[in-house]
Amino acid sequence: MNANTFLQTAMFIVVLIALAIPLGRYMSNVLDGTSVVVRKVGRPVEAMLYRIAGVDPDAEMSWKHYALAVLLFNLLGALFLYALLRLQGMLPANPQGFAGMTPDAAFNTAVSFVTNTNWQDYGGESALGYLAQMLGLTVQNFLSAATGIAVVIALIRGFKRHSAQTIGNFWVDLTRTTLYVLAPLAVVFALVFVSQGAIQNFKAYQDVPTLQATTYQTPKTDAQGNAIKDAKGNPVMQDVKADKQTLPMGPVASQEAIKMLGTNGGGFFNANSAHPYENPTPLSNFMQMLAMLIIPAALCVVFGRTVGDGRQGYAVLAAMTIAFAVACVGEISAEQAGNPVFRSQHVDTHASALQAGGNMEGKETRFGIAQSGIFTVATTSASCGAVNNMHDSLTPLGGLVPLLLIQLGEVIFGGVGSGLYGMLAFALLAVFVAGLMIGRTPEYVGKKIESFEMKMVSIVILLTPLLVLAGTSIAVLTTAGTAGIANPGAHGFSEILYAFSSAANNNGSAFAGLSVNTPFYNSMLGIAMWFGRFGSLIPVLAIAGSLAAKKRLAVTAGTLPTHGPLFVVLLLGTLLLVGALTYVPALALGPIVEHLGMIAAH
Structure with a gap:
């Protein structure tokens, strides 16, 4: 691990902690209702939402009532998303005319996004229309993240209160988290991503001419799709000229922002944050890593402030930060070491004076090993799952680090809440x-x-x-x-x-x-x-x-x-x-x- 990669890691940690502390103070004031934003700015909107939903914001819940509300809310979310994915072929805002998902794929995807997992066994740009992406996946990105934050706030109240039978109101916690924390931050990050080149539109996919045309041969087929053969039984070939490429479009930046802030991780494109339309530049990459961890880090500050002893929160934050730094050193070192078989065959993998070389398979050259390594640690120490490089191409020890981070329970910062x-x-x-x-x-x-x-x-x-x-x-x-x-x-x-x-x-x-x-x-x-x-x-x-x-x-x-x-x-x-x-x-x-x-x- 050279000086350049060490400085990149240290700078990221310093910026993360510097921003997480004031965000934690703001969040603690929002969630206990003492913030000016809650009392004056957002009160009319918040009150209107409670009236529409039929919620009494002053009625608190026991832990069993709170748990029941969480379960029912997320079960309904899963059923709605399942229906949306199955029926998307008949719904609007689907310019490519994608068909509905199969029952097992829709089940897996609905559960995935409701549980804040965002596991994807499909390519987003080749399977889902804009309505399914926005009304289905993006909405659950907000709600699953808000659910996690609500639960940890309820736990923190358990430490704070004494001789109490209630732990808060789930609907209030869910509303305030979404309205005052997730939504404003998502707007800010979405604008940053757009400024860096992430796309945000509702256009149909665009066919553009390629710089160079390619001609190749393919077997001729009849109307039924059967191969046409000559008298000797050999397939008849035809020339095909490839001179255009289809570029996917869509509302990418808005989904990218909450995908990261909510530690969701589901990409609009199959390549996820390795795709230049999702993650165009090193600056957008840095901001995505920051978005993944800023709320989990800030919640440690919320914990200390709420229980009345800030040192308790900083102790937990220190443990997380130390483990994160050690994981970054291990991950980047393993990837920079590369495969020793190459060295034994006198293959030079050195890239430049600033990049030590090593295993660049599956990585974007615009990020290099250092930013790919920090991203890998960030996404698996948080329960995000977004990737800017292919984990299957990591070295064995480079793959061991993210796997172990997940298996430890993703508590080194971890998911939001x-x-x-x-x-x-x-x-x-x-x-x-x-x-x-x-x-x-x-x-x-x-x-x-x-x-x-x-x-x-x-x-x-x-x-x-x-x-x-x-x-x-x-x-x-x-x-x-x-x-x-x-x-x-x-x-x-x-x-x-x-x-x-x-x-x-x-x-x-x-x-x-x-x-x-x-x-x-x-x-x-x-x-x-x-x-x-x-x-x-x-x-x-x-x-x-x-x-x-x-x-x-x-x-x-x-x-x-x-x-x-x-x-x-x-x-x-x-x-x-x-x-x-x-x-x-x-x-x-x-x-x-x-x-x-x-x-x-x-």
Whole structure:
């Protein structure tokens, strides 16, 4: 890792933290209703929305009522999106006349976008019209992100309140998050992307002449599509001149903004953020990385301010930042090292004085290894899943880093809301382990952590590994699962492991060598996405309700400080220990074996 890549990584982290702190202060004021924007500017709009929906904003909910509202709201969203995708062939704003999706593909896509996963087994520009993209996918990009933020705010209230039976109002949290946070930021980022060259229009796809015409031969066919043959039985060939290219159009920049801000990740184009219409320049690439992590980082500040001790939030933010920086070093170093077989054959992969060379396969030259590496870490430490390079083309260790980041639960910044409540679950586990070591009842942020909380934490932490490992096992043991493997051996296993890790942890990125647009994978991955999201979300709300009902404890000489360097180390150690014990055997069969095979060839 040379000085240039080190400076790029450091600059990104500095800018991220510098912007996340004021955003966190703004968000905490918005979500508790004390912001001037809420009290004066947006009050009429907010009140109108409550009247239309029949919501009483002053009526608070118990954790069970809150969880029921979350489930029903997202279930209705999934049903609506499923119907929209199935019927899009009969709907307007579909200039290319795309047909509706098959039942299994529509099920997978609807679940994917409702759960904030945005796993895509289709090419957006060749499968979906503008109405489906905007009314279906973009709307869910907002709502799934707002749901995650609402849930973590409910959990934070659980820490703040004492002897309370309620944790807030889901509809108010959802409305304020969308109206005052996601929508304004999305407008700003969309304009930035347009200024850099991202397209934003409603035109039909454009046919443009190519700079050079190409002539090739193809068999002649009759009206029924059968090949025409000569007297000897050979196919009759005809010359075809290719002198034009079809360029897809559409409302790209607006979807790109919320795709990143909501850690959704679903691309308008199949190439996602590697496509120049989505991510044209190094500046747009930097802004996309920033958009992915700014809200998850800001929520750490919200946590500290809401519980009345800013140091608690900064301790969690420090743990996330340290892990992120280490992951960036590992990812960029692995990709810059490249394949040692090339060096043994005296192949020079050096690019320039500023670019150390290495593995450029699957990467855009306008980004290079450094920005591709930071993007890879950002999108898998967050539950975003957007890609500006093909993860299937990463070196074995370069692929291990994003895979492990996903498997750790995407709590290193993580998804909007889901990252912080996942990290707080690990924080509760860390103080529980520390309490066992010193023989004291564990406490965190003034709340005693007892058996009920630890049972719920266990579900949150162990559910996704169960879905990942069970799903991977079924896939590698069945014909339908192995049929999609294009790369035999360890890499093929890594592709399946990555697919289920991405689905269950609601990431959405993939090792693209696996063919997953089949009934088997559409169904299996859809189930993993749904239970990975809501199977962990409900226990988090149960923890919130339990903590809210407890009294806050006074700090004593025996209280474990949870805002200093010692706790940061304890939190990171707990995170790595649980992740290592759970996934190391599976990783050993995939990327680790593949790496050993690569260096053995050298």
